[in-house]
Amino acid sequence: xxxxxxxxxxxxxxxxxxxxxxxNMKDGVLEKAHLSIVEPPRFFEAMMKGRSFHEAAIITSRxxxxxxxGHQLTSLVTTEAALGLxxxxxxxxxxxxxxxxxxxxxxxxxxxxxAAPDFLGAGSVxxxxxxxxxxxxxxxxxxxxxxxxxxxxxxxxxxxxxxxxGGFTRIPEKAELLxxxxxxxxxxxxDGLETVETMKALAGAIPQFERETEYISLKHPxxxxxxxxxxxxxxxxxxxxxxxxxxxxxxxxDHSTSKHAKYNRNSYFVGALARWNNNNSQLGDEAQAAAEAxxxxxxxxxxxxNTIAQVxxxxxxxxxxxxxxxxxxxxxxxxEKPNQTPTCYGxxxxxxxxxxxxxxxxxxxxxxxxxxxxNCIIPTGQNLANIDDDMVKLVPEIINKSKAEITLALEMLxxxxxxxxxxxxxxxxxxxxx
Amino acid sequence: MKPQVAFFDFTSCEGCQLNKLNLENDLLDILKHIDIVExxxxxxxKADFYDIAFIEGSISSPSCVERIHDIRRRCTxxxxxxxxxxxxxxxxxxxxxxxxxxxxxVYGKDKxxxxxxxxxxxxxxxxVDYEVRGCPMTQQDFLKLLISLVLxxxxxxxxxxxxxxxxxxxxxxxxxxxxxxxxxxTRAGCDAIxxxxxxxxxxxxxxxxxxxxxxxLELMTSHGISLDEAKKRMLLYNSNEVQL
Numbered sequence: 001x002x003x004x005x006x007x008x009x010x011x012x013x014x015x016x017x018x019x020x021x022x023x024n025m026k027d028g029v030l031e032k033a034h035l036s037i038v039e040p041p042r043f044f045e046a047m048m049k050g051r052s053f054h055e056a057a058i059i060t061s062r063x064x065x066x067x068x069x070g071h072q073l074t075s076l077v078t079t080e081a082a083l084g085l086x087x088x089x090x091x092x093x094x095x096x097x098x099x100x101x102x103x104x105x106x107x108x109x110x111x112x113x114x115a116a117p118d119f120l121g122a123g124s125v126x127x128x129x130x131x132x133x134x135x136x137x138x139x140x141x142x143x144x145x146x147x148x149x150x151x152x153x154x155x156x157x158x159x160x161x162x163x164x165x166g167g168f169t170r171i172p173e174k175a176e177l178l179x180x181x182x183x184x185x186x187x188x189x190x191d192g193l194e195t196v197e198t199m200k201a202l203a204g205a206i207p208q209f210e211r212e213t214e215y216i217s218l219k220h221p222x223x224x225x226x227x228x229x230x231x232x233x234x235x236x237x238x239x240x241x242x243x244x245x246x247x248x249x250x251x252x253x254d255h256s257t258s259k260h261a262k263y264n265r266n267s268y269f270v271g272a273l274a275r276w277n278n279n280n281s282q283l284g285d286e287a288q289a290a291a292e293a294x295x296x297x298x299x300x301x302x303x304x305x306n307t308i309a310q311v312x313x314x315x316x317x318x319x320x321x322x323x324x325x326x327x328x329x330x331x332x333x334x335x336e337k338p339n340q341t342p343t344c345y346g347x348x349x350x351x352x353x354x355x356x357x358x359x360x361x362x363x364x365x366x367x368x369x370x371x372x373x374x375n376c377i378i379p380t381g382q383n384l385a386n387i388d389d390d391m392v393k394l395v396p397e398i399i400n401k402s403k404a405e406i407t408l409a410l411e412m413l414x415x416x417x418x419x420x421x422x423x424x425x426x427x428x429x430x431x432x433x434x
Numbered sequence: 435m436k437p438q439v440a441f442f443d444f445t446s447c448e449g450c451q452l453n454k455l456n457l458e459n460d461l462l463d464i465l466k467h468i469d470i471v472e473x474x475x476x477x478x479x480k481a482d483f484y485d486i487a488f489i490e491g492s493i494s495s496p497s498c499v500e501r502i503h504d505i506r507r508r509c510t511x512x513x514x515x516x517x518x519x520x521x522x523x524x525x526x527x528x529x530x531x532x533x534x535x536x537x538x539x540v541y542g543k544d545k546x547x548x549x550x551x552x553x554x555x556x557x558x559x560x561x562v563d564y565e566v567r568g569c570p571m572t573q574q575d576f577l578k579l580l581i582s583l584v585l586x587x588x589x590x591x592x593x594x595x596x597x598x599x600x601x602x603x604x605x606x607x608x609x610x611x612x613x614x615x616x617x618x619x620t621r622a623g624c625d626a627i628x629x630x631x632x633x634x635x636x637x638x639x640x641x642x643x644x645x646x647x648x649x650x651l652e653l654m655t656s657h658g659i660s661l662d663e664a665k666k667r668m669l670l671y672n673s674n675e676v677q678l
Contacts (some may be wrong), residue, residue: 002599011474018443043550046536047527052663059634062524064447064571109455113476124477126470129462137462144458157456157632158449158570162631169632392635 003028003399007407012414019419021410022255033391035384035414035425037256044065047361047372053079053165053342056363056371061159063376064420066109069102069150071376073227075081076165077181078361083349083369085166085339090328094153094168097324098160098351099227100317101149105157105311106355108146108271110418112139115203115307119205121313138191142314145180145188148319152176162371167338174333181325188318191353196290203295207409210301211393213386214265215274216247217351224275224282224316226353232278235264244360248377261377262383267385269416270357272309273300287316304416305392310355340367356380356420360365365386380419387417437485437584440472442505444491444533445525445553446499449570450516451490457573467584482510486583490543492518492525492553499559506560511583515576517569517671521640524569525553526673555674562591568624569638569671575623592623595642596635600626608634614654615669619645637671647676
């Protein structure tokens with residue numbers, strides 16, 4: 001069909017940050033199809049220059065409110081690697097509990113508030129309060145339990161307070177952890193299983209589209225990797241975190257204030273679907289059953305199914321949080337002070353999975369413990385080239401639909417990635433010339 | 435008619451807006467008293483006029499300036515939420531370095547591809563009627579302001595330092611625990627949340643009027659950090675306010 005098509009979605013809604021969708025087709029030839037990132041640049045790496053290791057995580061958590069815990073913990077792991085700070089088993093467990101809380105809250109927020117309105121033909125979650133009140137209340141309850149983990153263990157869920165280099169400034173009390181466990185089992189778990197039923201009922205509204213690509217996530221020998229691990233590519237296998245620059249290969253494009261990334265191919269996918277494809281065998285029975293119920297199978301190449309993979313992870317996070325709390329209590333909570341005495345100075349590289357995918361921080365410290373160079377590579381930035389490549393394949397496949405339908409399919413595609421645009425323009429590469 | 439309320443984000447992490455969505459227990463009650471007519475992060479709808487516009491984020495590019503003027507023209511009451519909007523917040527740290535160097539640090543030879551301005555408070559560009567401070571703003575502080583506006587009352591003002599709230603919570607002073615804290619010069623209203631969780635105050639709510647900055651620097655340096663380090667701590671959230 002020799003069609004002309006011009007789509008411009010200015011400031012796409014229900015995503016974090018400012019992005020425009022631009023598609024131009026002339027006489028049936030696709031001239032342009034991309035997500036244009038127009039968020040003002042923030043220059044975080046430039047702000048980090050000269051800052052003490054006590055402040056690095058406080059600053060980088062402000063890259064993004066939604067991902068603040070992920071940035072904070074990755075910053076701490078990076079600083080600890082650079083300064084040779086060992087952490088305790090208890091610190092590691094408390095951090096993993098926080099990761100589960102943040103992942104649960106972010107995945108629930110995305111699935112219910114940002115993605116689900118599309119499945120129901122609504123413009124936001126607000127009209128659903130009248131039509132689907134029990135579902136909205138369930139989403140709010142799940143978010144609340146997830147945020148309780150953040151509020152109690154880290155002081156507050158947005159921009160956590162207690163996680164610092166070498167440990168925590170406050171250790172939660174046993175009674176507080178038991179109360180979280182009670183809510184997880186009595187509220188979040190039944191709500192999580194109900195969520196699976198709801199998503200199963202909505203699965204028919206998920207567009208059928210496939211594009212096999214490279215999937216990159218962390219991989220951990222003993223568990224479904226969220227905190228710590230090695231980089232894993234579905235194309236080429238394991239890569240040490242220290243070699244992350246070989247994977248990300250960032251480059252600047254003129255339609256985006258956020259840099260793009262590529263590894264073995266023109267683009268790669270990070271996030272819940274990449275984690276699912278790379279590590280699904282490490283999920284427990286309940287999460288596996290949830291995936292099966294919602295029609296998510298290993299090696300899924302439909303990017304719209306990222307939302308479903310997030311719901312599977314929500315079930316995992318609820319149950320694994322209970323396991324971690326049991327372990328913390330079995331071990332006996334110790335009132336440990338953070339270990340903040342550096343044993344070396346230099347460069348450190350850290351990586352964790354955050355809700356939107358694999359995150360890298362890379363700092364170099366001088367011998368006073370102040371930052372001389374910093375680099376942060378953000379999941380959404382890594383996904384941008386993949387989103388553009390999806391659009392290029394998708395538009396010709398649905399070209400016979402109306403402009404409104406094509407626009408909606410593209411908006412839903414971008415939303416499925418749960419992009420975090422503030423993060424992606426925090427901005428890059430940084431060698432400060434002294 | 436219920437007040438028509440809108441939320442807008444500029445250069446920021448959107449954490450303050452997220453904190454509103456984290457008011458899970460109160461959200462449905464709040465919606466009984468206001469109509470949210472525009473909130474890009476959560477909904478598709480757009481409106482022409484707003485009784486109350488909440489603004490998150492700093493003004494840091496020419497397009498931000500244009501947008502904030504447009505919003506100001508179309509709203510009755512404009513509220514800056516969070517430190518980025520109130521005084522520039524952490525974004526303003528970039529103002530301490532020459533702008534060309536900052537751009538080059540991040541974009542290298544492509545430094546002129548994207549326009550940028552110094553990170554400014556919203557009040558540096560348009561009239562701001564009220565503010566909710568903090569990084570992030572606290573949910574309770576936001577609710578107090580919203581309730582006051584809906585009821586047509588004057589919202590609470592905070593004229594004391596964080597130290598006062600910290601003492602009321604009977605926390606041990608962090609200076610006694612070997613830490614350096616900005617509580618003495620920072621505007622209260624956060625319930626001293628950071629010191630209560632064992633962490634020093636970073637000054638995210640901005641400076642009290644007539645703060646004794648020299649005295650603050652003296653206190654900090656007498657507790658083992660260099661003058662240079664003390665100044666950096668003070669500038670973390672106050673780069674647009676402090677001349678050192």
